[in-house]
Amino acid sequence: MLDAIPRVRISVTVNGRQYVRELEARTLLVQFLREELNLTGTHIGCDTSYCGACTVMLNGQTVKSCTVFAFQADGGQVLTVEGLAKDGELHPVQQAFSDCHGFQCGYCTPGFLLSSLHLLQEHPTPTEWDIRKGIAGNTCRCTGYQNIFKAIRTVAGGENIGH
């Protein structure tokens, strides 16, 4: 047995701001974001690595933050949904989801936004298949996906996607 619950010290830049924290080693990235930093925009859906509601970007790549230990982000850059809007203006991907009604209850949306942004960075003019593959790790129980596709296509046809 371990005498005390072991802790680790990590330094992570989240949405451009650096945080240094000491945490139990077993803390998951999603718990660090939600419960340590109060960034509750990142949701927990299945908590079993399936649904993608917890998707954030770690060093420019999407990950399921319920399946990453916080210490794996040490020294890294995390982007969450809270980091998308700039100066009170929605990010183009957010705006497109809003314009196209790419959500209903909105629970899955933070994850979809990050996955959509990543796929658009990889494929600025995605094919239907690129979109399918790009959001394959995100589940939406409401929309039937049609409007999510529409939103992504709208951004692709439109302005530059930033970040």
Place this chain on the structure above:
Amino acid sequence: MRMYPAAFAYHRAQSYSDAVSQICQLGEDAKFLAGGQSLIPLMKLRLSTPRHLVDLGFIPGTSYIHGNGGLRLGALTRHAAIAASPDVARLSILRDCAAGIADPQVRHMGTIGGSLAEADPTGDWAPVLLATGATVKTLGPNGERSIDIAEFILDAYQTGLQPAELITEIAIPLPPQAGTGHQSRGSARWGGSGGAYIALKRCAPVYASASVAVQLTLSDEATCADARVYLGVLGLTATRVPAAEEVLRSGTIIDKTMEQVRRAVMDIAEPVSDMRGSADYKRQAAGALAKLAVDAALRRARREPVEVSHLYA
């Protein structure tokens, strides 16, 4: 805060040899951590409760794809990096596999070394690395070893790794290229190799229901000098299908050959019924996948650009 995994102490390795010596000191309750995409879900369910984790993720120079005289992949190379690499162009089967594993998020974290070490019977890498004749390089308390992949994967979740030994690299021989290895029938175009890996999945973030890996070398437009056929997912380890390989090597490949390949695969498959489908469904699927994979491998060996993707049903 609700904590799912049992508490553990964290140890960051600075190098592979540091990782090996740390784990030797920590003893049996210690585990390596790579991308965590197999281990973290197990730890959250407390199906795995290591007391110490030795993190390989911060060791510099462990993620790479070198293409000089055979492909060498660093153990910590992520699935996504393999899928995107131009260096795997001559072994399209690797891209088929890497690009089809789970979803982008999992591919951004999961590593080829972690996948092999896990030896999940439904994992995608084993059949592909068997079909391509890969070698697994390791480092342990007794030094380095090179292990033939066929001897590395022993059983479901069982590998030839010894305690405190880790995977450092996966080496894959490059198949002969069209016009170099075999000179025949006066055409420089034949003698090429091609491979393909196709899996049937219910959706991206789940493991496949059945899969087939095929790697062929042609001596002629439609005659195989060499053929390897492996079935994934349907057994405790990937299953070689010698009867299918024999059929492919035994003469000109025609429609009848494809049908014989399908039969050979269906005969050897030993699927069990589960939530992914009935045994019969999976056997039929494996047969159909084999035909598709042979067809794609053949066309690639003839230098036709063929895009292969996993099938979703």
